[in-house]
Amino acid sequence: MNNEDIREILELVREHNLLSFEFERDGARLRIQRSPFQGSFQSVSEPGEVPLPRSGTPAPLSPQLPRPETVRIITSPIVGTFYRSSSPDAAPYVEIGSSVTKGQILCIIEAMKLMNEIESEVEGTVRAFLVENGQPVEYGTPLIEIDTKAEEAS
Numbered sequence: 001m002n003n004e005d006i007r008e009i010l011e012l013v014r015e016h017n018l019l020s021f022e023f024e025r026d027g028a029r030l031r032i033q034r035s036p037f038q039g040s041f042q043s044v045s046e047p048g049e050v051p052l053p054r055s056g057t058p059a060p061l062s063p064q065l066p067r068p069e070t071v072r073i074i075t076s077p078i079v080g081t082f083y084r085s086s087s088p089d090a091a092p093y094v095e096i097g098s099s100v101t102k103g104q105i106l107c108i109i110e111a112m113k114l115m116n117e118i119e120s121e122v123e124g125t126v127r128a129f130l131v132e133n134g135q136p137v138e139y140g141t142p143l144i145e146i147d148t149k150a151e152e153a154s
Contacts (some may be wrong), residue, residue, distance in 0.1 A: 006030070019117050070149035073130075076137040080111035084133045092133075098126045106144055109137065124148040131152075 013021045013032055021032045076082070084092040084107050093105050100106065100120045109116045127145040131137055 012095060017145075063113040068147070068149065070124075070147055071127060072124065072146050072148055073142045074106060074118065074121065074146060076109055076139060076141040076143055077118070078109055078111050078116060079138050080109040080116065080136070082131045082133065082135050082137045082143060083108045083110060083115075087116070094126050096126050096128060097135070100124060100146060118143070120146065121150050122146055 009021065009023065009030065010032065012018075018032075021030075024032045053057075070099045084094075086093075086108065093107055094100055101123050102120055104120045106120050107118050108119055124146040127147045129144055130142045137143065
């Protein structure tokens with residue numbers, strides 16, 4: 001198995017939107033696992049395997065337009081999993097276009113089975129979500145954009 005074979009397999013996995021793929025031939029074994037949240041590939045090496053190149057980049061949830069000075073980014077204060085609502089069947093705390101007040105709950109970050117409510121640091125209007133519901137996040141990961149302009153004008 002050469003690099004061109006691996007590239008073709010990666011392209012097929014991407015094309016068919018597979019989350020995992022395993023292949024064995026002539027004693028060589030190839031296993032590919034893709035994150036359902038970021039669309040990136042993670043190679044898992046075992047003895048005698050050819051290492052795979054990492055490829056793919058997370059797709060932004062909103063177009064990468066220049067941010068006005070009035071837009072504040074709410075970031076994750078901890079490592080965990082981002083959730084827009086308190087439970088899978090509950091309505092999200094906020095939607096794009098929602099007006100929020102300082103101290104209002106925006107989302108939850110689950111860390112070690114503890115639900116940590118993330119509150120707005122500013123008043124404004126939710127402009128965009130920068131991560132998907134259920135996506136793992138790290139400390140400092142941008143979560144939500146809030147435009148404070150509308151509130152400043154009042």
